[in-house]
Amino acid sequence: MNHDHLRILVEIAQQGSFSSVAKLHDLDPSSVSRMVQSVERELGVRLFQRSTRHVALTEAGNAYLTRVSYLLEELDSASEALKSLEQHPAGTLRVTASVAFGQTCLVPLMPEFASLYPDILMELIFTDANLDMVSDRIDLALRLSPRMAQDMVRVKWFNASYKLCASPGYLIRHGAIRKPSDLIDHRCVLFGHPHPQSNWLVHCSSGAIENVSVPAAMTASNGLAQRELALAGVGPALMPTWLSASNIASGQLVDILPDYTITPGDFEGAAWLLYPSRTFLPAKTRAIVDFLLSRTQPQWIAAQRPSTANRSST
Known part of the structure; x- marks a missing residue:
C-alpha cells in the first residue's frame, strides 16, 4: 500500500x-x-460515505484508518530516529583486527574515542582469522595482509616498516649478526601459520632486492607471542615497528641490522582501514575512520630507507 495514499486517507x-x-x-x-476508490477496491471495503456536501467514515473506515494513523506516526518516528542516528554518531560499532595489531595500535586510542563519542558502544573483536564483514556485521576492519577483499573500501591508515630484533642475551650467547647472510647460522622466531614467513626480502642500497631464506627455531601465529619468544631469547624475529619499537627503545630488544631494510616475502607495507561501502556510510563508521586517520603514533610509521651514504659510514 502506498504510504502517501494512506496519509491522504487519514487527512480526508x-x-x-x-x-x-x-x-x-x-x-x-x-x-x-x-x-x-482504488484503495477501497484493493481492500474490498467502503471507507467513506459520500454525499454532495459531506464525507464521513464508515465503521470499517474508522477502524482501519485509526490503526493506519497510529502506524504512520510510528513510521515517522522511526524515520526521525534513523535520521538522528545517521547525523549523530551513535549505536553499536563493531571493529575487528588481529590480536597483536588491535591490542597494540587500537586499544591505546580507545579511551580518547570513547570520551569524544559517548553514544557509540564499541565492540572490539580481536582475532587472527579474517571475519566476513557482511555476515559477521563488521563495521570496520583493520588489516595488514595484502590478501584483502576486493569489494571493500580500503583506506590507508599508515605505512609500516619492519625491524629485525633479538634480545641482548641471545646475541651474547650466539654472536653478533652483522649482515643478512649471517642469518643462515641463526634459527629465527617466525610469524605465520600454517605458512611461516621464512623468506625475507633485503632491500639493497643499489636498489636490488635479495631473497634470504631463514631457518626456524619456532613459529607463532600471533605477533604478541612472536615478540614474547624473541624477548625470551629464543631467536631473532622480524617484526613490524609498531610491535617492536617500545621494546627496542627500552633495550629489551636490539635492532640487529638498522642499516638494512628487511621485509617479509608477502610484505604489504601498510595498515589499512576496510569498510563495506561509501554509500550511506553510517555516522558512527565515519567517526571512527576520521578519528583513526587523525591519530598515528610516530613509532608506527615506516622510516625512510637508509641512504647509501648512511650505509657506507657505518
Missing part, C-alpha cells in the same frame, strides 16, 4: 472533505476521489 478522515485535502496537496479533487 480528519477534515471530512476531498476538496480541501486535494487543495492542500495541489491535486485535482477527481484524482483524490479516484485514489480513494
Whole structure:
C-alpha cells in the first residue's frame, strides 16, 4: 500500500472533505476521489460515505484508518530516529583486527574515542582469522595482509616498516649478526601459520632486492607471542615497528641490522582501514575512520630507507 495514499486517507478522515485535502496537496479533487476508490477496491471495503456536501467514515473506515494513523506516526518516528542516528554518531560499532595489531595500535586510542563519542558502544573483536564483514556485521576492519577483499573500501591508515630484533642475551650467547647472510647460522622466531614467513626480502642500497631464506627455531601465529619468544631469547624475529619499537627503545630488544631494510616475502607495507561501502556510510563508521586517520603514533610509521651514504659510514 502506498504510504502517501494512506496519509491522504487519514487527512480526508480528519477534515471530512476531498476538496480541501486535494487543495492542500495541489491535486485535482477527481484524482483524490479516484485514489480513494482504488484503495477501497484493493481492500474490498467502503471507507467513506459520500454525499454532495459531506464525507464521513464508515465503521470499517474508522477502524482501519485509526490503526493506519497510529502506524504512520510510528513510521515517522522511526524515520526521525534513523535520521538522528545517521547525523549523530551513535549505536553499536563493531571493529575487528588481529590480536597483536588491535591490542597494540587500537586499544591505546580507545579511551580518547570513547570520551569524544559517548553514544557509540564499541565492540572490539580481536582475532587472527579474517571475519566476513557482511555476515559477521563488521563495521570496520583493520588489516595488514595484502590478501584483502576486493569489494571493500580500503583506506590507508599508515605505512609500516619492519625491524629485525633479538634480545641482548641471545646475541651474547650466539654472536653478533652483522649482515643478512649471517642469518643462515641463526634459527629465527617466525610469524605465520600454517605458512611461516621464512623468506625475507633485503632491500639493497643499489636498489636490488635479495631473497634470504631463514631457518626456524619456532613459529607463532600471533605477533604478541612472536615478540614474547624473541624477548625470551629464543631467536631473532622480524617484526613490524609498531610491535617492536617500545621494546627496542627500552633495550629489551636490539635492532640487529638498522642499516638494512628487511621485509617479509608477502610484505604489504601498510595498515589499512576496510569498510563495506561509501554509500550511506553510517555516522558512527565515519567517526571512527576520521578519528583513526587523525591519530598515528610516530613509532608506527615506516622510516625512510637508509641512504647509501648512511650505509657506507657505518
